[in-house]
Each structure stands twice: as C-alpha cells, then as structure tokens.
Amino acid sequence: MDDERWGTTAAYFELGLRAGIVDEDSARSWALSIVEALDAPPLDAIEVLASRNRAHLIETLRNARGVENAELAARWLLHTLHRQLVADYDVARTVARQAFQVAQSAGLEDSIGHGFNIIDDCFSLIDSGICTFDSCFAVLTDALTQAEAVPQLASV
Numbered sequence: 001m002d003d004e005r006w007g008t009t010a011a012y013f014e015l016g017l018r019a020g021i022v023d024e025d026s027a028r029s030w031a032l033s034i035v036e037a038l039d040a041p042p043l044d045a046i047e048v049l050a051s052r053n054r055a056h057l058i059e060t061l062r063n064a065r066g067v068e069n070a071e072l073a074a075r076w077l078l079h080t081l082h083r084q085l086v087a088d089y090d091v092a093r094t095v096a097r098q099a100f101q102v103a104q105s106a107g108l109e110d111s112i113g114h115g116f117n118i119i120d121d122c123f124s125l126i127d128s129g130i131c132t133f134d135s136c137f138a139v140l141t142d143a144l145t146q147a148e149a150v151p152q153l154a155s156v
Contacts, residue, residue, distance in 0.1 A: 074106030
C-alpha cells in the first residue's frame with residue numbers, strides 16, 4: 001500500500017471529521033475495507049476500527065497520517081463539499097464555513113483560505129441586502145470547482 005496515499009486518506013478523514021464533512025462510519029468503513037482485504041493489515045487501520053468515540057477516532061487518524069499530502073486531502077474534502085452543495089442547495093452557508101475551516105486546517109495557500117473566508121462573510125451579509133444568496137452561491141461553486149480534487153482514497 002502506498003504510504004503517502006494512506007497518510008493522505010487518514011488526513012482526509014481526520015480533517016473531514018473535525019469540520020463535520022465526513023462521519024465516523026465513513027472512516028471506519030474505509031479502515032474495515034483495508035483490514036478485510038489484507039492478511040496482515042496495518043495496525044493503524046485496526047486502531048481506527050477500535051477507536052472508542054469520535055475524539056479517539058480523530059486522534060487515531062491524526063497519529064496514522066505519517067507520510068501525507070495535507071493539501072491534497074483538503075482538496076479532496078473540497079470536492080466532497082462541492083458534491084454536497086450540488087445535491088442540496090440549502091447547505092451553501094454551511095459548506096462555505098466548512099471550506100474555510102478545511103483551507104485553514106490544511107494550510108492551503110492563503111488566497112484559497114482568504115477566498116472562502118470572504119464567501120462565508122458574503123453569506124453573513126445576505127440579511128442586510130449587501131449580498132444575494134444567488135451571488136454568494138455562484139462564487140462558492142466557482143471557488144470549490146477551482147480548488148477541489150477528486151478523492152482517491154487509499155485502498156488495496
């Protein structure tokens with residue numbers, strides 16, 4: 001198994017759990033697929049499965065990251081957010097906030113993080129009439145399209 005892809009996938013789930021983008025079951029299902037496919041699975045995968053609660057799962061994933069590409073994991077999460085946005089127009093405000101959180105947590109270049117922060121602010125200004133929902137939504141969709149990468153989670 002590719003160590004960098006493993007670490008990047010662990011980062012995807014850790015950052016995604018922290019931001020509320022992915023759920024615990026998704027992380028455990030991924031680890032279970034690794035454990036079931038290998039005669040001698042990595043101990044990190046077993047520890048992910050054995051995690052007692054959400055906080056322990058996040059800690060276990062953080063410790064499992066090892067060799068990683070945090071920027072790529074963040075771009076995978078932005079893709080996941082974009083898919084959520086396409087499926088449900090009403091989650092736009094939440095997606096903007098989560099995208100900003102992911103960009104900050106993963107240390108994406110300042111222009112990306114700053115852009116998502118401005119978009120989040122734009123949604124806050126809708127009630128005052130300074131911005132419209134449609135304009136904020138369009139900018140958010142464009143920003144996600146430019147920053148995302150299709151997830152390629154570690155597998156065997």
